[in-house]
Amino acid sequence: MLMSDIETPIHEAMSADELEARLRAIGEQRYHHRHSFQLMLQNGELNRRQVQAWALNRYYYQSMIPLKDASLIARLDDPALRRAWRTRLVDHDGEVEGEGGIARWLKLTDGLELDREMVVSARRVLPATRFAVEAYLHFVRERSVLEAIASSLTELFSPLVIGQRVSGMLKHYNFVSAETLAYFEPRLTQAPRDAEMALDYVKRHAERPDQQQAVLEALIFKCQVLWTQLDALHHAYVAPGHVPPGAWDGDAQTGTS
Amino acid sequence: MLMSDIETPIHEAMSADELEARLRAIGEQRYHHRHSFQLMLQNGELNRRQVQAWALNRYYYQSMIPLKDASLIARLDDPALRRAWRTRLVDHDGEVEGEGGIARWLKLTDGLELDREMVVSARRVLPATRFAVEAYLHFVRERSVLEAIASSLTELFSPLVIGQRVSGMLKHYNFVSAETLAYFEPRLTQAPRDAEMALDYVKRHAERPDQQQAVLEALIFKCQVLWTQLDALHHAYVAPGHVPPGAWDGDAQTGTS
Numbered sequence: 001m002l003m004s005d006i007e008t009p010i011h012e013a014m015s016a017d018e019l020e021a022r023l024r025a026i027g028e029q030r031y032h033h034r035h036s037f038q039l040m041l042q043n044g045e046l047n048r049r050q051v052q053a054w055a056l057n058r059y060y061y062q063s064m065i066p067l068k069d070a071s072l073i074a075r076l077d078d079p080a081l082r083r084a085w086r087t088r089l090v091d092h093d094g095e096v097e098g099e100g101g102i103a104r105w106l107k108l109t110d111g112l113e114l115d116r117e118m119v120v121s122a123r124r125v126l127p128a129t130r131f132a133v134e135a136y137l138h139f140v141r142e143r144s145v146l147e148a149i150a151s152s153l154t155e156l157f158s159p160l161v162i163g164q165r166v167s168g169m170l171k172h173y174n175f176v177s178a179e180t181l182a183y184f185e186p187r188l189t190q191a192p193r194d195a196e197m198a199l200d201y202v203k204r205h206a207e208r209p210d211q212q213q214a215v216l217e218a219l220i221f222k223c224q225v226l227w228t229q230l231d232a233l234h235h236a237y238v239a240p241g242h243v244p245p246g247a248w249d250g251d252a253q254t255g256t257s
Numbered sequence: 258m259l260m261s262d263i264e265t266p267i268h269e270a271m272s273a274d275e276l277e278a279r280l281r282a283i284g285e286q287r288y289h290h291r292h293s294f295q296l297m298l299q300n301g302e303l304n305r306r307q308v309q310a311w312a313l314n315r316y317y318y319q320s321m322i323p324l325k326d327a328s329l330i331a332r333l334d335d336p337a338l339r340r341a342w343r344t345r346l347v348d349h350d351g352e353v354e355g356e357g358g359i360a361r362w363l364k365l366t367d368g369l370e371l372d373r374e375m376v377v378s379a380r381r382v383l384p385a386t387r388f389a390v391e392a393y394l395h396f397v398r399e400r401s402v403l404e405a406i407a408s409s410l411t412e413l414f415s416p417l418v419i420g421q422r423v424s425g426m427l428k429h430y431n432f433v434s435a436e437t438l439a440y441f442e443p444r445l446t447q448a449p450r451d452a453e454m455a456l457d458y459v460k461r462h463a464e465r466p467d468q469q470q471a472v473l474e475a476l477i478f479k480c481q482v483l484w485t486q487l488d489a490l491h492h493a494y495v496a497p498g499h500v501p502p503g504a505w506d507g508d509a510q511t512g513t514s
Contacts (some may be wrong), residue, residue, distance in 0.1 A: 030318075046474045127481035128488065131388040138395060220503070224384035225500055231385065234499070235492035242491070243486055245287045246477070 004034055010213045011114035016203035018217065019212050023153060023199070023219055030223035033160040037230040037238065042164045044172020046238075049250035051173060052112045053237040055105075057229060059127040060122045062105045064133050064184075066092045066224055071141045072148050084197055091190050104183040111180030124248035135224045146211060150202050150218035154226060155195035260299050267470045274458035280410060280456070280476055287480035290417040294487040294495065299421045301429020303495075306507035308430060309369045310494040312362075314386040314486060314507055316338065317379045319362045319440075321390050323349045328398045328406050347445050361440040368437030381505035386488035393482045403468060407459050407475035411483060412452035419444055476496055 014022065032038050039129045040046050041054060071086045076082045094100025109119045118124055140148040168178050168185045206215045243249045271279065289295050297303050298311060326345045333339045341482045351357025366376045374382055397405040423441045426433050463472045500506045 036499070127485045128385055128388070131392040131482075131485060134395070135388040135391055138391070149454070151499070224501070224503075225388075228384045228388060231489065231492055231499065231501060232485075235488055235496070239496060242293070242488065244481070244488060247483075 010209040010216075013114075013207060014212055019206060019215065020199065020203060022212075022216055023202075024156065025152065026219050026223065027157040027160075027212050027214060030220060030227065031154060031157040031160060032223070032226040032230050033157065033228055035230040035234075037234040038161060038165075040238070042161075042168030044168060048173075048175050049111070050233075050237045051169075051175070052109075052114055053248060054233055055109050055112050055209075056119055057113055057125050057233060059102075059105050059109055060125045060129055061117050061133050061229065062102055063120075063122070064090070064137060066102070066138050068137055068181040071137065072145070075145050076150070088194060091186070101183055101186070104186075108176070108180045111176060113167075118248075120158070124246075126232045126236055126247050127244060129229050132225045132228045132232075136222065138216075139221060143248060144214065146202065146205050147214050147218040149198050150215040151220050152198045153195060153202065154222045155191040156199060158187065160189040162191070208214050258393060267466040267473075268468050270464060271469055276463060276472065277456065277460060278419075279473055280407075280459075281472060283415065283476050283480065284411065284414040284417075287484065288411060288414040288417060289480070289483040290414065292484055292487040292491075294420060295422075295489040297495070299418075299425030301425060305369070305430075305432050307490075307494045308426075308432070309366075309371055310501065310505060310507060311490055312366050313371055313376055314382050314490060316359075316376050317382045317386055318364050318390050318486065319349070319359055320377075320379070321394060323359075325397050328394065329402070330400050332405070338458075339457055348443070356361055358440055358444070361443075364439050365437045366434070366435060375505075381503070383489045383493055383504050384501060386486050389482045389485045390398060394474075396478060401423060401471065402461065403462050404471050404475040406455050407472040408479040409461070410456045410459065410476050411479045412448040413445065413450075413456060415448040419448070435483075452501050457492055 037046075041051065046054070046175075066089050068086060069092070073082050073085050073089075076085065090100070091110070093103040094103060104120065108115060110116060122130070125247070139151055143151075162184050166181050168183060170178065202215050206212045236247060237250070265280045272471065292451070294303075298308065303311070323346050326342060326349070330339050330342050330346075333342065347357070351359040351360060354360075363373060367373060379387070393408070395409055396464050400408075423438050426438060427435065459472050493504060494507070
């Protein structure tokens with residue numbers, strides 16, 4: 001199924017630097033740093049319930065990233081590349097219990113007084129969150145290795161959001177702290193390192209026009225995965241009266257499922 | 258991954274009739290006949306652009322149903338059951354070019370003056386539509402045959418929407434006609450016939466508590482697939498300014514992609 005709405009098919013191969021420029025232009029236009037919910041989050045325009053909903057749903061995305069990365073490692077022939085990609089598993093799962101990005105994200109949901117069992121169960125996650133995240137998992141398992149690696153390139157643009165998100169949240173929300181936002185600080189160095197490695201791979205391996213087209217479409221797809229999650233949060237929790245049946249509704253006892 | 262937010266796990270097996278009652282209660286609560294966008298559609302509260310967006314996105318769902326059904330047939334050991342399920346392929350794909358549910362849905366998009374190539378390409382479909390529909394395809398391919406069949410049981414409830422949808426659209430919208438709504442009339446007999454067959458299978462094969470739980474969760478999942486598509490339409494096309502990058506934006510030249 002065509003995952004992209006890209007207008008102009010590529011008929012002649014671009015240089016690696018032209019390809020990088022096209023990739024960066026896609027991020028500038030489609031990465032979720034432009035999304036209304038992201039802007040409201042960093043500008044202090046969300047209430048506690050809306051920040052809780054974001055943290056709850058984003059946890060599901062975070063929790064699936066190691067499965068995505070392991071699915072990719074399982075498809076790589078080159079031990080060096082598997083080793084390089086393995087650092088992502090370490091970053092997210094840690095070396096021991098309580099370490100790693102997923103554990104740090106739980107500090108945020110704990111700090112927001114969301115019941116940890118409810119968060120980890122994903123029982124109250126928006127169906128749209130689940131569908132988007134699973135689309136990403138299936139993409140990495142089913143598309144070419146080149147496309148799977150290219151779909152990680154949204155990390156090139158994470159500096160566009162992480163810094164402002166942390167400073168904005170600390171400035172505007174008295175219910176978050178530097179400790180509850182512990183997830184983000186390591187990402188400021190991890191994401192660029194990972195993105196550079198993936199970008200280098202893509203620039204070296206996407207030589208034919210069809211490969212370059214597939215790489216651009218993979219990044220567009222991944223931007224859609226992120227954007228769709230914020231659309232669903234905005235619809236369910238900013239516009240009143242649109243929480244889907246069964247989803248977390250921000251009731252007083254946020255713990256209870 | 259847990260697809261359901263169902264509260265109370267089933268510890269003791271229900272009778273087949275109790276199971277049917279639970280299934281019908283889920284439909285009453287979660288089928289999209291309760292969705293705000295569905296109510297606006299049948300009550301004449303949508304403008305032409307919004308009806309176009311619904312028809313465009315719903316086409317993608319329709320176009321994937323035969324792939325879903327063929328994936329299920331491919332997993333059935335019983336020739337009689339394969340024959341029975343095969344009627345769904347005939348209903349949607351027809352016997353010859355221009356027949357069947359998909360071709361009839363194109364009469365609607367043609368009547369709404371949507372460019373047929375743009376519609377069929379799915380290039381302008383909302384990413385959330387694609388993710389939800391693909392989640393349904395993967396569910397039918399990857400879950401048990403019992404769950405896959407149970408996920409079709411939303412058809413039990415389609416009489417709750419089709420009649421009102423057609424009469425409401427004909428009454429309120431001068432840009433639709435009985436001919437452009439030709440898709441729906443055969444569904445009034447096809448859907449109940451298919452649903453009864455699936456319900457009979459589920460009632461005979463879901464005997465253990467875990468099987469009955471899985472069947473209820475399969476129907477909840479499918480209700481989420483339908484509900485999420487209307488959430489995405491509502492967010493993108495009813496609330497102003499939320500059309501995702503690359504999605505159809507209802508510009509004057511609705512044809513052009």
